[in-house]
Amino acid sequence: MYLAGIDLGGTGIKAGLVDQNLSLVCKTSIPTGVERGYVQVINDMAGAIISLAEKNSIPVSQIASIGIGIPGFARKGIATAVNLYWIDVPLESEMKTHIDVPVFADNDATVAAVYEYHLGALKGCDVGVLLTLGTGLGSGIIINGKPFSGAHGMGGELGHIEIVPDGVPCTCGNKGCLETYTTATALIRQGRRCVVERPESRLHHLTGGELDKVTAKLVLDCAKEGDHIALAIVDEFVKHLAMGIGTIENILDPDVIALGGGVSAAGEFLLERVIKASANKGIFANQKYADIKLAISGNDAGIIGAAMLGLS
Amino acid sequence: MYLAGIDLGGTGIKAGLVDQNLSLVCKTSIPTGVERGYVQVINDMAGAIISLAEKNSIPVSQIASIGIGIPGFARKGIATAVNLYWIDVPLESEMKTHIDVPVFADNDATVAAVYEYHLGALKGCDVGVLLTLGTGLGSGIIINGKPFSGAHGMGGELGHIEIVPDGVPCTCGNKGCLETYTTATALIRQGRRCVVERPESRLHHLTGGELDKVTAKLVLDCAKEGDHIALAIVDEFVKHLAMGIGTIENILDPDVIALGGGVSAAGEFLLERVIKASANKGIFANQKYADIKLAISGNDAGIIGAAMLGLS
Numbered sequence: 242m243y244l245a246g247i248d249l250g251g252t253g254i255k256a257g258l259v260d261q262n263l264s265l266v267c268k269t270s271i272p273t274g275v276e277r278g279y280v281q282v283i284n285d286m287a288g289a290i291i292s293l294a295e296k297n298s299i300p301v302s303q304i305a306s307i308g309i310g311i312p313g314f315a316r317k318g319i320a321t322a323v324n325l326y327w328i329d330v331p332l333e334s335e336m337k338t339h340i341d342v343p344v345f346a347d348n349d350a351t352v353a354a355v356y357e358y359h360l361g362a363l364k365g366c367d368v369g370v371l372l373t374l375g376t377g378l379g380s381g382i383i384i385n386g387k388p389f390s391g392a393h394g395m396g397g398e399l400g401h402i403e404i405v406p407d408g409v410p411c412t413c414g415n416k417g418c419l420e421t422y423t424t425a426t427a428l429i430r431q432g433r434r435c436v437v438e439r440p441e442s443r444l445h446h447l448t449g450g451e452l453d454k455v456t457a458k459l460v461l462d463c464a465k466e467g468d469h470i471a472l473a474i475v476d477e478f479v480k481h482l483a484m485g486i487g488t489i490e491n492i493l494d495p496d497v498i499a500l501g502g503g504v505s506a507a508g509e510f511l512l513e514r515v516i517k518a519s520a521n522k523g524i525f526a527n528q529k530y531a532d533i534k535l536a537i538s539g540n541d542a543g544i545i546g547a548a549m550l551g552l553s
Numbered sequence: 554m555y556l557a558g559i560d561l562g563g564t565g566i567k568a569g570l571v572d573q574n575l576s577l578v579c580k581t582s583i584p585t586g587v588e589r590g591y592v593q594v595i596n597d598m599a600g601a602i603i604s605l606a607e608k609n610s611i612p613v614s615q616i617a618s619i620g621i622g623i624p625g626f627a628r629k630g631i632a633t634a635v636n637l638y639w640i641d642v643p644l645e646s647e648m649k650t651h652i653d654v655p656v657f658a659d660n661d662a663t664v665a666a667v668y669e670y671h672l673g674a675l676k677g678c679d680v681g682v683l684l685t686l687g688t689g690l691g692s693g694i695i696i697n698g699k700p701f702s703g704a705h706g707m708g709g710e711l712g713h714i715e716i717v718p719d720g721v722p723c724t725c726g727n728k729g730c731l732e733t734y735t736t737a738t739a740l741i742r743q744g745r746r747c748v749v750e751r752p753e754s755r756l757h758h759l760t761g762g763e764l765d766k767v768t769a770k771l772v773l774d775c776a777k778e779g780d781h782i783a784l785a786i787v788d789e790f791v792k793h794l795a796m797g798i799g800t801i802e803n804i805l806d807p808d809v810i811a812l813g814g815g816v817s818a819a820g821e822f823l824l825e826r827v828i829k830a831s832a833n834k835g836i837f838a839n840q841k842y843a844d845i846k847l848a849i850s851g852n853d854a855g856i857i858g859a860a861m862l863g864l865s
Binding site: 313314321323366367368382384389390391392393394395396397398399401402403404405406413414415417480481484487488489490491492493494495496521522523524525526528529530531 | 635696704717718800805
């Protein structure tokens with residue numbers, strides 16, 4: 242038997258089949274074409290799975306389930322995703338008109354956590370948390386082997402832990418969300434400020450004062466090289482991330498908190514600082530709280546993690 | 554059959570037996586005597602249960618389980634509670650030497666949430682959260698009918714959501730915890746400041762400037778009467794509580810968030826403000842997040858909730 246996995250994004254659909262060893266045996270990608278409406282998009286997703294099976298001589302009857310990671314949330318097979326213009330779309334029932342197997346859908350960041358649970362940093366956790374630090378802050382929670390998304394499918398949004406009263410405006414409409422302080426976007430914002438306000442900084446020197454040349458990697462690299470202005474930016478980033486981690490520990494008390502996404506490519510340099518800043522955030526003194534680790538975030542994790550929704 | 558429940562505190566032990574209708578049929582209380590060490594305390598808890606059963610002509614063999622709410626945390630029957638000087642106490646196995654039935658232990662605030670789940674504001678919830686706003690902020694999480702305390706039993710401590718960077722020092726050792734802004738203690742702290750700094754305030758008038766006369770109820774009553782200085786204190790309280798509620802919604806997405814504890818005695822006056830301030834904190838726009846309600850927090854909830862640990 243095979244598990245089908247689909248990573249549904251605003252611009253592209255990636256689909257694949259995973260075998261019993263949780264290996265991806267084949268994959269494909271097609272444009273999403275959101276403007277055509279959900280019936281067409283779901284039709285294309287089903288078509289992609291069926292043609293993948295045929296090309297690889299796998300009978301469609303050998304597909305045990307379809308898992309779909311979406312850029313939004315789903316409850317009881319009904320999906321809402323702003324980027325797709327989907328509101329209460331009957332994803333499960335519509336997909337079943339094409340391929341009548343169990344259909345699972347969950348937030349794409351939760352799907353990434355499912356992948357980490359089966360193959361990565363969250364393996365064997367009773368409670369596991371993934372934070373992906375990229376353009377935004379994606380996140381997923383695994384409890385007792387299953388993705389946890391709350392009573393209505395809208396939970397697990399750890400980027401929207403509110404850490405500063407009346408803080409930086411967030412795309413969600415609130416202010417002071419964790420996401421506004423602990424992403425590549427935040428590092429770029431602070432890096433640009435530094436280029437403007439601190440002409441003596443290494444960031445100013447390396448970019449020649451051009452704001453467009455500021456990247457999160459450049460800020461992190463300058464910090465790694467010991468530039469104290471870039472280090473201060475990273476320290477602020479880490480301080481805020483540690484506030485979020487403390488809240489996660491005191492609410493969810495995970496075995497492991499895994500850090501993924503582009504920013505986590507800074508590796509041990511970042512990880513060591515995060516671990517240090519997060520120590521003693523848990524309220525019970527002298528107790529062992531979560532291990533904080535780097536996620537593995539392998540290739541095709543979006544497809545494979547989606548397929549793994551069929552395991553839970 | 555009967556379920557035994559014990560509410561273990563730093564000064565007193567309350568114990569009782571609950572019947573199949575979840576009614577408390579008998580109860581007793583004895584001093585804790587923590588200085589005698591855990592063996593004696595557990596011996597006394599067992600003795601209280603056995604003598605309760607005998608006095609009420611209930612054979613001890615009719616007791617199906619013992620549940621214990623503790624002022625700390627427990628994992629796998631091992632309990633840690635600073636106020637009792639307990640570190641890694643083998644609560645379950647020690648209790649079984651006296652009465653050999655399943656023994657369950659959990660944090661006392663989590664036990665209060667279990668009570669609300671079976672008999673109160675969290676009834677029927679897939680995900681339910683209780684916040685008790687008293688001297689401190691107690692809290693409990695119920696997921697799928699079971700108390701949730703994380704991987705090591707230390708979760709569900711929602712009072713230690715960190716909402717202000719470098720904020721008010723908390724008894725836990727961190728700064729800016731929700732608990733430091735949203736408890737009776739916080740209302741008294743702000744009320745006293747008002748008495749000192751605002752001689753024109755109703756609080757100053759009613760207390761004659763005596764700080765010891767400031768209570769949380771007095772601050773709330775002045776606000777109810779429309780005193781704008783007291784109202785500003787309550788608004789700050791509510792604003793911070795709404796930050797915590799937003800974080801709870803975005804992480805746990807509960808069906809219901811119930812407010813209990815002494816401060817919640819302010820009733821609808823407080824509840825309306827909390828609901829209004831918490832609106833639009835969830836990241837998905839135009840979606841129905843948690844119902845925010847008053848907890849019922851009945852008499853003997855600590856004993857009955859502890860007994861109900863045997864149901865899960």
